Amino acid sequence: MSERADIVVIGGGIMGLAIAYNLAKLGAGDIVVVDRNYLCGGASGRNGGGVRAQWSSEANVRLMQESIKMCREFAREMKINVWFRQGGYLFLTRDEEKRRALEKSVKVQNECGLATRMLTPKEAQKIVPELDVGSGTSAITAASFNADDGVVFPWPFVWGFARAAEKLGVRVLTFTDVVGFETKGKAITGVVVKKTATKTATETATLGKTETRTIRTSRVVNAAGAWSPEIARMLGVELPNTPHRHEICSTEPLKPWLGPLVADLTDGLYFSQSTRGEIVGGIGQERVPHGIDQNSSFAFLGIYARSLTRACPVLGNVKVLRQWAGCYDITPDANPIVGPVDDVAHFYQASGFMGHGFMMAPVVGKLIAQYIVEETPLPMFERWNLRRFKEGKLLSEAMIIG
Ligand SMILES: Cc1cc2nc3c(=O)[nH]c(=O)nc-3n(C[C@H](O)[C@H](O)[C@H](O)COP(=O)(O)OP(=O)(O)OC[C@H]3O[C@@H](n4cnc5c(N)ncnc54)[C@H](O)[C@@H]3O)c2cc1C
Incomplete structure (x- = not known):
């Protein structure tokens, strides 16, 4: 059995769906999105929903200024409530090196027209009175605040893109695993897929679980997030990104008291209050080995609780109701891999x-779709191309959480 598509997007996370939606908007033909899981099964359904323009590089600041504007419009455009709340981001530092780096970032942000302010620990307490500024070597040394940053509820964001894409004719095939490709020289001629689950017993009886089929196409977008190296490897392309488990949890709901998302640049702690009142947060754990792993651990709860209660002791008695994990898709220079590759024609990357x-998807999805349709090189995508690793032109970004 075979079918045709003008473009196949692999991965029905926020990135794949944003790209597919924008491709359809531009009239790019028959678009098929394939995902081996349910929508929100990957990182897009497991994240903290943080959206911010506080970055250290001008490119990321400008990109996110645009993305925040798009987040504001999202509910109206997609007709779905994404619970976008602009309570700001409050970044904290606890050492001199990080303070100096933060100051540099804030300067870049101000040059881009962002109203971020550097704050003393006491000024930070005016924004979050429950914040403990600490003492001695672990005391907070400085903070930065931008009121435009915020949080969204990730699931409706994903569903909004999926539904809007489907309305424009995109076929979103869930429980459909990409297991290989058909090629001719440098060209892709088909994507081989296999159903990973069927919706009804009748469907199972008719199709069987092992049915494979080929979707005939010459253009493929690899938006498989932490799984993108597996997809690229099927075509002989090596990507340098590696998956790394990142854990997160949510507490019982509390009355609204916390305005911003608080992020500690020293240990990677972050937490915010959702519109439903829960405290949602996580922390970076460097000791976790690289590899796909979406399981939760007790160790995380201890590490997170210690850091959270150091920052806000009043949270000491709050009960955690749910914890989960997803994969960060880590690149060697903390910047994504976007655009075509040299060895396979029309094989576009959108990972790392x-x-x-999540926060970058609205704007990056639009730009990638434009790039694929118009084939006009974009300076940003030149910088983000896979080639940079071979050429040793690594980029940098200092405002990384977790
Ligand atoms: C705990 C946590 C907190 C985070 N917090 C934030 C935050 O606050 N703000 C923010 O902006 N970002 C955050 N992120 C990062 C963000 O979630 C990701 O960068 C983003 O969701 C990536 O989207 P994606 O579409 O590239 O990948 P994913 O959402 O992972 O989608 C990839 C999809 O590819 C599918 N797939 C894989 N292999 C195959 C195959 N062989 N065939 C078919 N389909 C396949 C998977 O099933 C998956 O659905 C966080 C991530 C985690 C884990």
Whole structure:
């Protein structure tokens, strides 16, 4: 059995769906999105929903200024409530090196027209009175605040893109695993897929679980997030990104008291209060080995609780109701891998978004779709091309959480 598509997007996370939606908007033909899981099964359904323009590089600041504007419009455009709340981001530092780096970032942000302010620990307490500024070597040394940053509820964001894409004719095939490709020289001629689950007993009886089929196409977008190296390897392309488990949890709901998302640049702690009142947060754990792992651990709860209660002792008695984990998609220079590759024609990458791909998807999805349709080189995508690793032109980004 075979079918045709003008473009196949692999991965029905936020990135794949944003790209597919924008491709359809541009009239790019028959678009098929394939995902081996349910929508929100990957990082896009497991993240903290943080959206911010506080970055250290001008490119990321400008990109996110645009993305925040798009987040504001999202509910109206997609007709779905994404619980976008702009309570700001409060970054904290606890050492001199990080303070100096933060100051540099804030300067870049101000030059881009962002109203971020550097704050003393006491000024930070005016924004979050429950914040303990600490003492001695672990005391907070400085903070930065931008009121435009905020949080969204990730699931409706994903569903919004999926539904809007489907309305424009995109076929979103869930429980459909990409298991291989058909090629001719440098060209892709088909994507081989296999159903991983069927919806009804009748479907199972008719199709069987092992049915494979080929979707005939010459253009493929690899938006498989932490799994993107597996997909690329099927075509002989080596990507340098590696998956890294990142854990997160949510507490019982509390009355609204916390305005911003608080992020500690020293140990990777972050937490915010959702519109439903829960405290949602996580922390970076460097000792976790690289590899796909979406399981939760007790160790995380201890590490997170210690850091959270150091920052806000009043949270000491709050009960955790749910914990989960997903994969960060880590690149060697903390910047994504976007655009075509040299060895396979029309094989576009859209991965390596670390712990910030959710917030970038609205704008990056639009730009990637434009790039594929118009084939006009974009300076940003030149910088983000896979080639940079071979050429040793690594980029940098200092404002990384977790
Ligand atoms: C705990 C946590 C907290 C985070 N917090 C934030 C945050 O606050 N703000 C932010 O912006 N970002 C955050 N992130 C990062 C963000 O979630 C990701 O960068 C983003 O969701 C990546 O989207 P994606 O579409 O590239 O990948 P994913 O959402 O992972 O989608 C990839 C999809 O590919 C599918 N797939 C894989 N292999 C195959 C195959 N062979 N065939 C078919 N389909 C396949 C998977 O099933 C998956 O659905 C966080 C991540 C985690 C884990």
